[in-house]
Amino acid sequence: MAFERELQPTAAIRGNLQFTHSGLVTATYFINPLGYGLRKPSDKFDVKMAHHSLITNLPNGSLLLGVQARLNTIDVLTKMVEGIDLDECEDYADEVVASYERIRLIMPQTRIYLLTIPVGTASTSGVSALSRMWRGSTTTIDATAVSRAELDQYADKAQEILSRIGSDFDPVPVPAALFQWLWEHYLSRGAAGDPFAPTQAEALDDATAAVFRSAALDEGANTDRSHRLRPSFIPVIKLVQPDYEFMPSYQSMLTPHSFPYAGMAFPGGSEFLNVLDGMSEVTVDWGMRISTRPADQVLKGNELSLRRLGEQMDQRDQEVSFAQNTLASKVRMLGEYNQHFEVNGGESEVSFTTVIAVGGPTREITMDAVNSLKRKYKRFQIEMTTPVGAQVDLWSMLMPGSPRRRAFDDFAHILPSDMWAGFVPFNTSQVGDDSGPVIGVNLLSGHFEPIHFGIMEAALHDLSASFAVTGELGSGKSYFLKLMAVLVHDMGGQFLAIDRSQVGEWEHFARSIDNAVVIDLANPTVSLDPLRLFDDRIAGERTLDTILPLLDLSPTSGSGAAISNLLTPKGIAEHGIRSMLDLFQVICRLRDQPGSTEEYADLAARLGTVANRMPVLFDPKLPPLSLTAAATVVRSHHLALPTAEELVTPHLYNRLPLTKRLGTALYELVGVAAREAFLADNGRFGLLVGDEAHHFTQTQVGSAVTSDFSRDGRKHLAAIGLASHDPATDFQGAAHNLIPNRFVFRQRDETLARNSLEWLGVDLEQAPFLLSMLREETSPPVGPGRQVPEERRGEMFMRDALNRIGRGKILGPARYDRAAAITSTPSSGGGGRAELPARQVAR
Template identity: 75%
Template sequence: MVFGTDLQPTTAIRGNLQFTRSGLVTATYFMQPLSYGFRSASDKFEVKSAHHALVNNLPVGSLLLGIQSRLDTLDTLGKMVEGIDLSTCADYADEVVAAYGRIRAIESRTRLFLLTIPVGSTNTGLNTMTRTLRGSTTFDATTLTRADLDKYDNTASEVLSRIGGEFDPVPVPAAFFQWLWEHYLSRGAGNDPSAPTRPGALDDATAAVFRSAVLDEGARTDSTRRLRPSFAPVLKVVQEDPEAPPSYQTLLTPRSFPYAGMHFPGGSEFLSVLEGLEDVTVDWAIRITTTPADTVLKNNELSLRRLGEQMDQRDQEISFAQSSLMSKAHMLGEYNQHFEVHPGESEVSFTTVLAIGSPTRDITLDAVNTLKRRYKRYQIEMTAPVGAQTDLWSLLIPGSTHRRAYDDFAHIIPSDMWAGFVPFTTHQIGDDSGPVIGVNLMSGHFEPIHFGIMEAALHDLSASFAVTGELGSGKSFFLKLIAALVHDMGGQFLAIDRSHVGEWAHFATAIDDAIVIDLTEPTISLDPLRMFDSAVAGEHTMDSLLPLLDVSATSGIGTAASTLLTPRGLNEHHIKCLLDLVLVARTLATDSDTADDYRELAQRLSSLIDRVPVLFDRTLPPLRLDAAATVVRTHRLALPTAEELTTPHLYQRLPLTKRLGTALYELVGVAARTAFLSDNGRFGLLVGDEAHHFTQTHVGAAVTSDFSRDGRKHLAAIALASHDPASDFQGAAHNLIPTRFVFRQRDEVLARNSLEWLGVDLNSTPYLLQILREETSPPTGTGRQVLEARRGEMFMRDALNRIGRGKVLGPARIDRARAISSTPTTNLAGRSSSGAFP
């Protein structure tokens, strides 16, 4: 058995600099993983190129680490409340408190990516590798000077400069080395520390106290019989603290890779196999040694000469050896040609170790067998070498002394092939902060998905988003979830409710200071001349009035209307409302040079007075948008289809009822734009479930564009939903709305349109079409109902264009969850906002 601290090489720590007993000095950095997920093949080749530059510029003995750990619940909650004044947002404070238990129950995990590079030696009289092999312990940390530290920092900076800034390396704090050691000792056990991702999680210590432990190879202490270590490739780590549970660990390493190579992308990312294992923690480490191309060519010439000598010695021999030598010579020729054609290449000798840990021996061995089966699909043979478990365990320790096992299980390939492993990648989606809307299903870690809709403007990003999916897939549920969160965080929203059962009106009952409006039984007025300032009221009226009257702006009637609706015309004729406009037009029809135009204008307007009281009844108070929530019911309005809006001859034949519905729909959007796109210090969200009415009409497209372009400047956003993004999400809705969600689509055409709109390359990932159609919240059983555990599954593209899969969770508060998920059973059409307006 090995005493734990004997494997800990550290003698002193200064910031991210580690000084070891062998005299080696290393620098360790957090590495920012690159987005991978469902990116296009061209994007993945860019990720590979970044790894190519990384490995080509790493010094000999560099160590790459991927450390899996529990996500700190307090870290998640801290991100949820970032930028929110909880003293004024009591509802959101209740949501965060309720989310605490749910987040803990999910047991989310994360993976930290680290790079350790050697930056020098504490004794220039001896070669660093020689000191490492001798295990010298003569270093005295008290002799360090500021000049020494600067020298090591400068060396590290030179290496990082050659690597480039794609991985955004950040020096680890001094206390991280102690955290890492404690993680290794308790890997997968109950006392495994959570990831130090929260600011201040680790102190700024300059020294570390490393706990001692016993590494029992073979777990012999578990049995009364004395078993040879070779019978059990398990490492039992027992800490000196009797309260600390033991950790059972197994170290795996590749015995062989596919003879024919590994295809990139899709076949070489072998470290992605590690994610998604339950009840175990899996870390990985890769120790790197690179050789420049010119040295490789010289070594190849020497190897070829030796092969030639062996072939000359056996030229008269009839055996398989001759053909084997010929095969080796052929492979060596191809290998040599690769470096001749690519002089900037390097040869990479790397040793990969996977560390699997859990609370019990059986769980660990089951996970080991699972991983071996998974790697069989990649044609990679994994082995857990007996007798070498302790040596491989030490490979994951930064600054560890070189051991024979590192060479025994090393593999050699060109650097461009090694770059296809793309170890520093992530499937993370969502924002850095904001409310938790769901969990990540793609990474295997179930990390919370943050959606900082109200914080996007601070990062110069658009907060607008769009949703697509079939009926019953969860679009409306998701829109209501975001609207509720916006309200709870101190914002306001306006939603257009097209449902006949009034689901948004029902949801509004759970919100204080909510207004519900029915446009067909109005208690308020949408008269644009009364809603808007006189400077813009005429312009907004023209935009809605001319399509409603089916006249051109250059026609006689259009000219007559535009003359009256200029600021001068409104003031001269004392026009304060649309009814005044009708009366003035009637007057001018009798004593004007253009009497015929005014007469026709008056006739057309008069035909609408009784039909549309929401526009012409001046006894109704005008719409105001300072309420916390406003729901406008439009279920009784006749609205044109997307085809009627986009086909010219169908649009010309639109009946008056549909033109009226479109005009009122647009007026609501224009009113929200006027109210929300102003610097009132309050976030405003406009929700439209019928996207084509905002994206395929002149006024609606302008509203969408304004929210998408200028919303970040005024703390505002638009949320659109549609069944078919190919026809509805055009223009600004396609180009300027970065955050997109796709829920279940079982129709093949609509599913294909949705994934292409999301940004997925279906030519390289055709299997995603089946996942969306059949494996995203699938209805099952005789009743074809979606199981509770499968509801809310979706694809997401976040503000950084990262694409992944997730599951929407809904509100943590029970009352909010009931209000959002429940469907009203009675018709709320008669509900009005009586008393809600002055």
């Protein structure tokens, strides 16, 4: 089998430089797409401006590509283990191995963005030499015929162009083998032999040559009928490779016939290439070939066109027909077009040809996808066409270095550069990190890419790993907190979680972890005595932070000043204070001394009300809490804690009962203890988990704990994870400004849903539909009993450390024993589950 015509333009390759048979030399680069998704309009306008700078500085004949390809499962697993010593983290190694089958069933995909720019023409002798080499018996070309001086010249030209474009898209030269991969992908587009994306697992070498397979392109798929009398006029190409005749690829090329007459509003109406994502059973690539003209040339051309229209109108002056109105309309549009360039001096005119290539394993699947795309674009008032007879020419346009063909001009469109920039072709809905454990899949992009959350790697990238979660009861908040805790544990870190549930769901979960420590503050087995818990340097200050709010004392009052003096390093040493019980006894002794002031009597009375109620603070026989265990759960379900309203309303806070003051003091002490243990350079990652966010964000001590974890956690391998029902009330201060990773689960209450999306960073005035999506289409309870179907659990919105906003689905642990421990509780089957069992994965 062979080609009807020569469609592979490459004669030789040197790095990212491609030498073509026509003598053209091109340079090809990977493009880093800009975050888009659900970001605010102001951010999207920044993306548009970056594209405007791109298009106004690209040379004529440049090619923009968006290539869809399957992700290699091994590549995903490789990203999961970056920076992890699997010999030391056997539990995480088991999780990664168990993830293989689940990721394989999900079949995640990605889109690779490429930019090819012409950088010159080869010398006559060079072209002749290359041509001679090509006409030989081998398809492997030796690029050594090109001199180093010529290569440097082309590289300098490419660098000059990239310098004008700017660094927004972070172009990276492709390796030489990328051209071979791209060719094989085009030949197998959508079929079984379509190669995996060229990422880490299949790293492309930097060879200087490539071997290109041969194939037959049958336009119309005429070979499917052996007795066909007339040629087929179906706009489809059947590609058959000699070694893979049993799995042909059926492909169809679409191109825009017309765009909306009234224009395309940005943002929201002009990003027409985003429609291509999320097509099932087929692979969809796009390519755009562009050329530009500066404004002065456009204005000169407009003057000539206006003169010709004037002559035509004069010739038809006495004629009664619709033609006169048509000419007048053209004059008016030309005037508006001309004024646009006169007002915007930095504008240029863009001529672009767009090809959308759809490939599938059968003709029926491919044509169904083509018709589906046409219907989608019809809703955007964009008419797509699949021109018969030009399919092969349009197919060839997606190959870098392809010579200009008539079809490229026949289906070209012209726009001012600022309108073209509204297409924002190089954008992405990707969220999450580049590596780390897989916590879910991306639902917004349509490719089901794994969402990596490198919580333990964030510090290496100078980012905060702290995260916050919001959602209604049963939406998956607690499930997600437990998922992150067990991942931290399995990767060699440690966590401390405060369990407020009456059924002890965290205690039940911790029992599945070896050597986990469970502490009940109402029936203590350890002491939270700050004088015994903390180093002598800071023990006095930490005790004051606890005791003053507990006793309702001001640090400047008489009693407050008296206890403050006792807790200075001098006072501690002088009176031999080593514990809270010692402090109480010292105060009682000072009260009983002749001539003592009334402050000590007041202190003794206040401390006496709590000393017998809080053995966790005043029993010296209990060993102090030591946060050395890999997993620590502190149960606080018997503590009375104030509501968020009581904490933020002064008159309610002043009237707090003693039991709630005790509860708050102990809750804060746990957080302070975790801060002192985890924000220490011990080489071990520490995660503090709090399911009642307002106790960490609305009190002075709790707010300081949150701030320290958010600010300094990245320096000391630590993070805090908080959950709340209402972010507007609970996620204030550091929790709002400093915690970058945010997750929003189902929230059916309109006010809370609005608060959640605004906290996420969504502009609801520009995207009001997201409110109903969160309330009604995020893990919706349906059917009898209003249960959430297994496959819909864990849906959420998220914002990552780079402020990208997207929509995804949380996956539970791949290990069934871990998934069972997280999902189940002592009294229920886990209504808030968010796992996605491998057998129920569906695209």
